[in-house]
Amino acid sequence: MYLNLKKTLLATTLALIAFGVGSAPTAMAENTAMAAQKAPAKKKAKAEPKEEEASAPSEADDGDTITTDYRCELGNTLTIFQHEGDDSHIALRWKKRIHRLERVGTTTGALRFQNTSYGLIWIGIPSKGMLLDAKLNRQLANECKNAEQEKIELAAKEAEKPADSAASAAHDKVVPAGAGDKQPKRNRLAVPPKSKQKSESN
Structure with missing residues (x-):
């Protein structure tokens, strides 16, 4: 009876080990399949902007x-x-x-x-x-x-050019005061020379 119990325990242990070893590849296969399903989902998420870009040219047409x-x-x-x-x-x-x-x-x-x-x-x-x-x-x-x-900018630049040239021409024509006179004009209120003052007092 002791031998039968021992054989039964041994058989049960071997069965459990065999079941665990057999189920491990199955679990690994399931994990691999799930990982394979998740990987394309990430690629699709990254590809979405490209789809958006591809749809834009049709709008332009x-x-x-x-x-x-x-x-x-x-x-x-x-x-x-x-x-x-x-x-x-x-x-x-x-x-x-x-x-x-x-x-x-x-x-x-x-x-x-x-x-x-x-x-x-x-x-x-x-x-x-x-x-x-x-x-x-x-x-x-x-x-x-x-x-x-560009046309508006060019027109603005063209409009500025005549104004600048007219201003520079007017600046060239300005002559400083008294530059054309040969002799400086005397001020009427100026004090007469000292020699004349002495003769008048005599």
Whole structure:
């Protein structure tokens, strides 16, 4: 009886060990499968901005889209696409990539659009625009002007030129007082010479 009990315990122990060893690969396989399912989900999350970028050019192809090219300092260029009836979004092409930016309200009246995922900020005022990188805290492009803004700036410079030349011509014509007189004029109230004063007293 003691031997039978011992055999039973031994058989039970071996069965449990065999079950544990057999279930370990199964558990590992399940963990590997779960990890494989989680990995593509992360890749999809990173790919979402690319999908957003890919959808922006189709917006630019619509018939109601206004395309505006800007020339900036240091030879930089960018293009803004905007729907005629939508002033709350723009698509901005910068360095061969198109980004969708949303309008943000300002107290100054300047147009401000931003893309929080890429950190891009476009600020437009009547005379120029600038592109900023909020993540790196620096300017990407400044003094950006479209064709209309360049015409206005050129016209302003042309208007200043005649005024400057007229002012310089008037300055050249001004002659200092008394420069043309050969002899200086005497003041009538001036005191007569001492010799005349003595003769008058005699």
